[in-house]
Amino acid sequence: MTQSLHETLVAQLPHRFEGADLDFLGDKIAGKVRDNYRVDDQRVLVVSDRLSAFDHILGLVPFKGQLLNQLAAWWFAQTHDIVPNHLIALPDPNVTVAQECQPLPVEVVVRGYITGVTTTALWYQYAQGNRHIYGMDFPDGLQKNERLPQPIITPTTKAAHGGHDERITSAEVVTRGIMDEAAWDEVQEAALTLFARGQALAAQGGLLLVDTKYEFGVAPDGTLMLIDEMHTPDSSRFWLAESYEARIAAGAEPENYDKEYVRLRYAANGYRGEGEPPPLSDGLAVAAAERYIACYEMLTGERFVPAEQPTAPRVEASLRAWWEENRD
Numbered sequence: 588m589t590q591s592l593h594e595t596l597v598a599q600l601p602h603r604f605e606g607a608d609l610d611f612l613g614d615k616i617a618g619k620v621r622d623n624y625r626v627d628d629q630r631v632l633v634v635s636d637r638l639s640a641f642d643h644i645l646g647l648v649p650f651k652g653q654l655l656n657q658l659a660a661w662w663f664a665q666t667h668d669i670v671p672n673h674l675i676a677l678p679d680p681n682v683t684v685a686q687e688c689q690p691l692p693v694e695v696v697v698r699g700y701i702t703g704v705t706t707t708a709l710w711y712q713y714a715q716g717n718r719h720i721y722g723m724d725f726p727d728g729l730q731k732n733e734r735l736p737q738p739i740i741t742p743t744t745k746a747a748h749g750g751h752d753e754r755i756t757s758a759e760v761v762t763r764g765i766m767d768e769a770a771w772d773e774v775q776e777a778a779l780t781l782f783a784r785g786q787a788l789a790a791q792g793g794l795l796l797v798d799t800k801y802e803f804g805v806a807p808d809g810t811l812m813l814i815d816e817m818h819t820p821d822s823s824r825f826w827l828a829e830s831y832e833a834r835i836a837a838g839a840e841p842e843n844y845d846k847e848y849v850r851l852r853y854a855a856n857g858y859r860g861e862g863e864p865p866p867l868s869d870g871l872a873v874a875a876a877e878r879y880i881a882c883y884e885m886l887t888g889e890r891f892v893p894a895e896q897p898t899a900p901r902v903e904a905s906l907r908a909w910w911e912e913n914r915d
């Protein structure tokens with residue numbers, strides 16, 4: 588008898604991928620979700636199952652690392668005509684080998700809808716009566732979760748390890764000397780074009796791309812490149828298109844297929860973002876995996892196929908083979 592997806596995810600709970608120490612690649616640079624290694628002019632990104640929210644690792648979501656890695660690669664392939672990206676190879680379902688770049692000191696957040704629950708969210712500010720937010724003017728009469736007349740860019744500075752990102756206006760990127768105007772214009776143009784492509788492709792799969800975060804970097808030859816990940820349910824909000832209109836008309840929240848689902852479940856259980864968040868329960872880890880997998884399948888139009896298990900020794904074997912082949 589074949590296992591249902593739910594059974595497969597429950598069975599995977601003890602085998603979730605927390606990360607791996609791959610000393611032969613050099614020193615590990617541990618991010619919240621990805622373990623990074625510098626190998627010459629390349630960066631090896633090993634994507635774990637860690638789920639980060641509220642500035643904490645909440646726990647592990649079965650198959651999330653593989654899913655994020657493969658979904659980002661899919662998006663990179665769909666968008667490299669707009670802007671080059673860092674992807675060089677996928678030596679393992681959980682691993683990207685990328686061009687090492689000098690990351691820009693700003694993260695480029697693009698928002699297509701007015702939403703969010705935290706005090707820094709666009710909707711929170713608007714609901715307080717603020718009509719000048721992130722250095723931009725907003726019309727009266729917008730409803731929560733409504734589509735904006737056009738997508739907007741709200742940059743944040745990249746905080747040093749452990750710090751909080753700071754929200755700044757688009758103008759401040761230039762006035763504070765973070766980037767020169769021409770370079771920042773090029774980044775904004777690329778981000779808005781990527782977002783439009785993302786919305787169009789998501790719509791084909793029945794999803795609304797609500798907002799996202801891009802990271803850009805500069806390659807050694809000076810080329811502007813998209814780095815990190817792209818249009819994943821970690822870095823983006825996705826809503827189910829089919830139920831969107833009816834739900835916002837009824838004052839209900841849209842159906843989330845992204846990390847917001849986890850944040851909202853925490854909020855529903857009384858966590859207000861203060862202090863240490865409780866660990867991710869097994870039930871929520873499985874529910875989150877189901878959402879992430881549905882998101883992957885709707886976007887790509889393909890079934891998500893879990894890779895051979897267990898993950899850690901497989902990743903190590905894949906990278907040893909890659910390393911043998913590529914060192915000279």
Ligand SMILES: Nc1ncnc2c1ncn2[C@@H]1O[C@H](COP(=O)(O)OP(=O)(O)O)[C@@H](O)[C@H]1O
Nearest residue numbers: 618619620621630673685686687688690814815
């Ligand atoms: N091509 C690249 N060149 C240099 N740095 C990169 C590249 N791609 C991703 N990064 C960086 O690698 C890290 C990826 O790991 P992640 O777990 O996302 O870290 P974080 O906790 O900073 O979000 C990020 O700090 C990201 O900025």
Ligand SMILES: [Mg+2]
Nearest residue numbers: 618619620815
């Ligand atoms: Mg990151």
